[in-house]
Amino acid sequence: MLASVWFVLWGLLWAVYFMLGGFDLGLGIMQPLVARSEEDRRMIGQAMGPYWNGNEVWLIAAGGVTFAAFPTTYAVMFSGLYSALMLILFGLILRGIALEFRNQSHSGAWKSLWDACLVVGSFLPAFLLGVAFANIFQGLPIDQNGVFQGTLWTLLNPYGLLGGLLFLLLFMEHGTLWLAVKTTGPLHERAGQWAKGLWWALAATAVGFLVATWYATRLYANYIQNPMLFSVPIVLIPAVTVAALFGIRLFAGKNRWGRAWIASALTIVGATFFGVIGLYPNMLPSNLNPTYSLTVHNAASSPLTLKIMLVVAIIFVPLVIAYQSWAYKLFHRTVSEEDLAYEEAYGQDIAPPVSSNG
Amino acid sequence: MDALLLSRLQFAAATYFHFLFVPLTLGLSILIALMETRFARSGDEEYRNMARFWGKIFLINFAIGVVTGITLEFQFGTNWSRYSRYVGDVFGSLLAIEATAAFFLESTFIAVWALTWNRLSAKAHAVTIWLVAFASNLSAVWILTANAWMQHPVGYTLRGGRAELTDFFAVVTQPFAWHTIVHTLSGAYILSGMFVMGVSAYHLLRRQHVSFFSRSFRMGTVMALIFSVVAVVHGHVQGSEVAKAQPTKLAAMESLWETKQKAPQHLLVIPDEKGERNRLELGAMPGVLSLLAYHDVNATVRGLKDFPKEDRPPVTITFLAFRIMIGLGFLFPVLALWAFWKRNRLLESPRLLKVMLYAIPLPYIASQAGWTVTEVGRQPWVVYGVMRTADAVSPIAPSQVAVSLTAFVVVYSLLGLAAFYLMARHAKRGPAVEVAAS
Numbered sequence: 001m002l003a004s005v006w007f008v009l010w011g012l013l014w015a016v017y018f019m020l021g022g023f024d025l026g027l028g029i030m031q032p033l034v035a036r037s038e039e040d041r042r043m044i045g046q047a048m049g050p051y052w053n054g055n056e057v058w059l060i061a062a063g064g065v066t067f068a069a070f071p072t073t074y075a076v077m078f079s080g081l082y083s084a085l086m087l088i089l090f091g092l093i094l095r096g097i098a099l100e101f102r103n104q105s106h107s108g109a110w111k112s113l114w115d116a117c118l119v120v121g122s123f124l125p126a127f128l129l130g131v132a133f134a135n136i137f138q139g140l141p142i143d144q145n146g147v148f149q150g151t152l153w154t155l156l157n158p159y160g161l162l163g164g165l166l167f168l169l170l171f172m173e174h175g176t177l178w179l180a181v182k183t184t185g186p187l188h189e190r191a192g193q194w195a196k197g198l199w200w201a202l203a204a205t206a207v208g209f210l211v212a213t214w215y216a217t218r219l220y221a222n223y224i225q226n227p228m229l230f231s232v233p234i235v236l237i238p239a240v241t242v243a244a245l246f247g248i249r250l251f252a253g254k255n256r257w258g259r260a261w262i263a264s265a266l267t268i269v270g271a272t273f274f275g276v277i278g279l280y281p282n283m284l285p286s287n288l289n290p291t292y293s294l295t296v297h298n299a300a301s302s303p304l305t306l307k308i309m310l311v312v313a314i315i316f317v318p319l320v321i322a323y324q325s326w327a328y329k330l331f332h333r334t335v336s337e338e339d340l341a342y343e344e345a346y347g348q349d350i351a352p353p354v355s356s357n358g
Numbered sequence: 359m360d361a362l363l364l365s366r367l368q369f370a371a372a373t374y375f376h377f378l379f380v381p382l383t384l385g386l387s388i389l390i391a392l393m394e395t396r397f398a399r400s401g402d403e404e405y406r407n408m409a410r411f412w413g414k415i416f417l418i419n420f421a422i423g424v425v426t427g428i429t430l431e432f433q434f435g436t437n438w439s440r441y442s443r444y445v446g447d448v449f450g451s452l453l454a455i456e457a458t459a460a461f462f463l464e465s466t467f468i469a470v471w472a473l474t475w476n477r478l479s480a481k482a483h484a485v486t487i488w489l490v491a492f493a494s495n496l497s498a499v500w501i502l503t504a505n506a507w508m509q510h511p512v513g514y515t516l517r518g519g520r521a522e523l524t525d526f527f528a529v530v531t532q533p534f535a536w537h538t539i540v541h542t543l544s545g546a547y548i549l550s551g552m553f554v555m556g557v558s559a560y561h562l563l564r565r566q567h568v569s570f571f572s573r574s575f576r577m578g579t580v581m582a583l584i585f586s587v588v589a590v591v592h593g594h595v596q597g598s599e600v601a602k603a604q605p606t607k608l609a610a611m612e613s614l615w616e617t618k619q620k621a622p623q624h625l626l627v628i629p630d631e632k633g634e635r636n637r638l639e640l641g642a643m644p645g646v647l648s649l650l651a652y653h654d655v656n657a658t659v660r661g662l663k664d665f666p667k668e669d670r671p672p673v674t675i676t677f678l679a680f681r682i683m684i685g686l687g688f689l690f691p692v693l694a695l696w697a698f699w700k701r702n703r704l705l706e707s708p709r710l711l712k713v714m715l716y717a718i719p720l721p722y723i724a725s726q727a728g729w730t731v732t733e734v735g736r737q738p739w740v741v742y743g744v745m746r747t748a749d750a751v752s753p754i755a756p757s758q759v760a761v762s763l764t765a766f767v768v769v770y771s772l773l774g775l776a777a778f779y780l781m782a783r784h785a786k787r788g789p790a791v792e793v794a795a796s
């Protein structure tokens with residue numbers, strides 16, 4: 001029971017990371033597509049500057065919880081997906097540093113270097129996290145000792161690549177909507193255009209992914225076989241997800257960008273949950289032999305550790321949500337040229353400052 | 359080369375690099391918080407300018423610390439999967455608590471702090487940096503508790519082929535952990551204090567921004583003085599803790615081969631690892647090692663030969679690293695005291711300023727040497743007495759690790775250069791022209 005609670009929390013942490021980290025990853029990828037000038041690029045940097053670091057901690061928490069609550073899953077998942085994870089890590093390093101270092105020099109070459117790092121460093125995690133999760137849904141070649149019998153190329157199968165594409169488009173849409181919320185003027189207009197256009201690619205890929213999921217994974221079969229999973233609250237998840245996906249287009253069409261972003265956030269959380277819950281009780285299904293699969297039961301920590309972690313989570317997660325929401329509210333306003341002027345006036349003495357009349 | 363050696367090199371490179379940037383954030387955040395508190399109390403704009411100037415250096419270090427920290431957490435899974443599976447029940451929870459209880463706070467408020475200089479009141483802004491300082495240090499406490507458990511595992515039982523937690527309270531309250539925490543944080547504060555003194559000395563030697571950098575210098579001096587004394591006094595206590603908990607590490611630190619009563623301390627020793635002896639031992643002070651380790655001149659100290667060969671750590675590296683750390687550790691209070699003595703006559707003390715400028719790298723060397731003693735001295739164990747490092751490595755292809763190790767070296771070198779360039783440029787340029795900030 002305790003392990004199952006942690007399974008849901010495990011899925012939730014990844015979902016929250018995809019929802020929050022997703023927009024800054026997506027915006028990093030979109031930067032060269034929507035930005036036309038140095039001013040645009042700086043505004044894009046400012047649109048994620050206050051958030052990326054706090055967002056990334058959700059990934060650290062997701063990794064930490066995998067380690068603490070399901071050590072065996074952590075061991076097999078992270079060592080099995082070695083090369084993919086290393087690429088994700090290097091991507092995250094490059095983009096984090098790009099966001100912090102880019103504006104510290106006026107040199108054009110310096111800026112282009114970090115812009116390139118931002119794009120590549122955002123693309124790699126977005127795409128490879130999708131590849132990784134699609135492969136987990138599909139099953140990994142795990143032998144009886146929990147050793148991954150494959151390479152990076154094993155992951156890059158059609159279904160894995162489709163998962164990568166889906167994540168990429170989800171995050172790009174999510175990031176573009178964020179930019180539309182945070183900006184005004186021509187940059188805002190362009191972001192809105194992109195969001196509307198990208199939506200069709202996203203919707204088509206989502207449909208393709210759901211169809212492919214029927215053939216490539218046991219998710220649907222698991223839902224149907226398992227009466228608990230086929231109950232009303234859980235069937236609501238895909239319903240909400242699909243509704244949210246259409247909601248993005250609906251709100252974007254009405255230029256209600258804040259609502260469109262929330263719909264896109266719901267789509268990401270819902271999609272993650274749909275996949276993760278569909279695995280239950282598996283965490284890492286083996287496609288060599290189902291009995292080699294890692295499950296909620298054979299991969300979990302001791303009841304004592306799970307209990308302690310649950311107490312920690314009950315105390316601290318609401319606190320984290322409270323102060324992060326406060327921080328989001330604090331910066332809840334559009335970035336504008338006024339901020340840039342301010343930054344200019346102050347030289348590059350401190351990380352991008354915000355104007356005084358907020 | 360096999361996956362084990364490559365993984366060890368990779369983890370070593372990643373941790374050494376990570377810890378080049380972390381200690382400064384631990385101490386500097388506190389100094390900045392003190393500066394902002396003074397500004398909030400006195401309204402003296404100079405303190406605010408100081409906080410902004412040092413704050414930028416803090417942010418550069420913090421950024422590198424964050425991105426290199428994530429790779430450390432994930433490497434337990436990628437390269438040390440058998441370790442993770444074996445001890446995740448105890449060790450994993452400490453890392454997860456660090457993320458939820460400390461790192462979220464730090465990461466959220468650092469952005470708030472960096473971007474609200476003109477939006478929050480002086481008091482509220484000081485609170486944000488205090489939160490950052492508190493959270494960074496709290497984060498260190500959790501990570502060091504996890505490390506201490508690898509050095510001295512407690513509160514667990516071996517069940518079902520793994521270590522399972524039985525007593526969480528024992529894990530977080532064990533003296534070994536608190537000694538590690540006091541020692542490591544002291545080291546970080548010495549480093550931060552001396553960094554501030556060194557950069558300030560650069561400007562004072564040029565007689566520019568004199569008031570600004572004299573104040574900074576004095577704040578750094580007080581921090582370095584207090585904690586260099588703490589480090590020396592407490593280092594002794596910690597040494598006896600190591601003697602009890604990790605006798606092989608102690609023997610390697612001292613290159614002591616034969617078990618001895620009234621074990622001596624030598625002025626000069628050259629270890630001969632192959633010959634299982636010392637090539638040279640000069641200036642024996644009988645009983646001093648026994649006294650330092652067990653508070654008793656007549657105590658018996660176990661030598662390396664008392665342990666099977668396969669249970670001994672590499673001696674030469676541990677021995678040398680320990681000497682470097684101790685030597686510098688004794689130098690720091692002397693330097694700090696000298697600076698404290700001259701604190702009100704800094705401009706008339708160019709020699710002091712020059713020494714402090716060139717002393718900037720020393721605490722860095724000391725802290726890297728200290729970690730070398732801790733980690734190399736723990737070998738051949740990953741969890742002392744419980745799990746060998748060789749049994750901890752992931753079942754992965756060496757080629758994968760060779761590629762990632764190469765990538766680490768290349769990317770980290772470039773990052774290090776970029777960070778060093780930015781810090782040096784900012785430090786040399788000094789505070790921005792004193793614009794009234796409001």
